[in-house]
Amino acid sequence: MFFIGNTMNFAVFKLLEIREIQEMRKTLGILTGLLFFTLVQVSAQTKSKSLDKVAAVVGSSIILQSEIEMQYSQYLAQGNPADPAIKCSILQSQLSQKILGQQAIIDSVTVTDDQIDGEIERRLRAMSGRAGGQERLETFLGRSLIQYKDEIRPDIKEMLVAQKMQAKITENVAVTPLEIKRYFDAIPKDSLPFFNTEVEIAEIIVYPKLSKEEKEVFHDKAEVLRLRIKGGEDFATLASLYSQDPGSARDGGDLGFMDRSGLVKEFAATAFKLKQGELSSVIETEFGFHVMQVIERRGEQVNVRHILIKTEPTPASLDRAKAHIDSIYTTLADKKMDFGAAATLYSDNNETKYNGGMMLNAENVQSRTTFIPTDKLDPQIFLTVDTMKVGSISKPSLFTAADGKKGYRILSLKSKTGPHQASLDQDFPKIKEVAFEDKNNRTISEWFEKRRKITYIKIDAEFQTCPELAGWTTAKN
Known part of the structure; x- marks a missing residue:
């Protein structure tokens, strides 16, 4: 997430590239297995070097060169060409995050432990899925997931606080029909995009x-598996062999830590009622019939494994x-x-x-x-x-x-x-969207402009030539 210090004009860019941007976001969200493994290994290696050079000082916080190098390694691992100038944008993002975090303390903007745990678990589930399971992920990380969670927890907390603070800054931003019209009228007519x-x-x-009688066939399949587990067979093995939930079967049915909002109503009701290690009876949801077991409970989050037998028409x-x-x-x-x-x-x-x-x-x-x-x-x-x-x-x-x-x-x-060239009458929702985003960006930019002027910021000489960071330094050399 990069923040910008100077107001950007998104009008032509956003309207011309609205579909291309969506495709880019979709593509950037998908890493191949090879790139993922490289990302994990390079990140771990970079972090282990513990480079202690201070790249920047922001108020009472410091940004280490090692933090920038780690994010740059991630950029390379995603298949991007080598470009040291990207480090300037990385540092700019980190400077912005530090400023947001410091303002959050003043404004009493906080995040809960459950929110932090939820974000960590969400990321680890995605990483485990790409790595091919928890054990393979730990191999690539070179440490246990418990160790890795402790390492990334401060960074995740800082990121979530910064996001919440930014949301607070823009919470009252809205665009009126007149503002949308002015925004559209400012776009050069020869730059208006063409829509299909x-x-x-x-x-x-x-x-x-299904009728009650038709459902019994699927219920009985789940019940047979439940009785086999109760008889001493391994839950994870049976889940890997028989569960019809492809997302969790390969992990022995493990869903990771989730709160109630991430689970369907019937599933959540049972999951939060069971004791640790307790096996459920067969329960029905919109997905089919489940047998579940609670691995661990942590506040308002629960780690459950399950076996799903889908119903078929x-x-x-x-x-x-x-x-x-x-x-x-x-x-x-x-x-x-x-x-x-x-x-x-x-x-x-x-x-x-x-x-x-x-x-x-x-x-x-x-x-x-x-x-x-x-x-x-x-x-x-x-x-x-x-x-x-x-x-x-x-x-x-x-x-x-x-x-x-x-x-x-x-x-x-x-x-x-x-097919037509963009017009206010036909494309009002699209224009409203980009006008709103432009106003959001200007609001954030103006806020940063004020905060930077009253925040002690010192940037290492290596980064003082970065165009993105022009005007950021406030400390006297």
């Missing part, structure tokens, strides 16, 4: 529901779902109910049903935009809506979701915007 065809789509999804349950969605289609076709109301009442997709069935752009979920470029649509959906007219609905069709669940779906094409 975009659509707004609403959906109603009906998943097959039977031919009879699919027939019932088809009959149900056919009746919904008839109601819509006869104009007896609005599509949005029907979605709220009947759809089984909790992500869209409370939004009138409107699908969100998966490439830009944070902005909650409903405008989706046709080249980003699921191929099954594109083939359906490509020939539809605006305002029409599709006939129910069988589909398979990304998680493998089968169901029936009705689509409604709400709007379709042809």
Whole structure:
């Protein structure tokens, strides 16, 4: 996370590159196994050198050269070309984080131990997944995860405090329609981007529901495994062999530390009720049937391992779902109910049903935009809506979701915007988003400009030629 000291004009850049940026973020979030292993090894080696040169002093804090070198090693491990100038941006980011942290102390901005533990566990789960398990990760780190957690804890705490402080600085930032218009009008007309065809789509999804008798087959499979564990067989081994949760099966069913918000309701209720080492009865969630065991409890977080047996639709349950969605289609076709109301009442997709069935752009979920470029649509959906007219609905069709669940779906094409150059009328949500981000950045920049002037900052001579750090030094040499 880099902070900028000078106000940047994001107008043309953001509008021209909005899709490219989304692809970049997606790409940068995925490291290959080889790059990940290099990252871990280089980071560990760099840290072990404990370089003691002070790169900068910020108020009562110091930034060591070793910290900059470690982040630069991570940059190289991601496959980027060698570029020592990147160290300037790294130091700028660390300076900013220190200033935010010091202001957080003044403003009593804090984070809880649970939040720190949660972030550490989230990172370690991702790292373990890329490394191929906890044991392999420890091998690459050259230390136990307990040691590694203790090492990174201060840095994680500082990062979370800085993020919370930055959020506080911008919590009241908003943009008015007039500000959005002024922002758009300031963009040179010959620099306005060209957008491809975009659509707004609403959906109603009906998943097959199993009867009690149909569920028993899957319940019994989970119960057999529970009895084998109770009889003395190893939980982790059985989870590796039989659990249908691919994310945890390879780790012996271990989910790592999680709070209630990260678990479905039924699962959380049982997980936080069990004692350490206690085996649960078979429980049912939307994912199927689970057997779980608590490994450790820490405050409002629990480390659980589980075995999941997924339920599969039977031919009879699919027939019932088809009959149900056919009746919904008839109601819509006869104009007896609005599509949005029907979605709220009947759809089984909790992500869209409370939004009138409107699908969100998966490439830009944070902005909650409903405008989706046709080249980003699921191929099954594109083939359906490509020939539809605006305002029409599709006939129910069988589909398979990304998680493998089968169901029936009705689509409604709400709007379709042809290829065009950006305009305020057609692209107001996009322009609002980048105008808001620009104002956020200016707010942060202005805040830093004031804080830097009253904070003691001394930067080592090696970094004083960095363009990014011009004007940061306040200490007299």
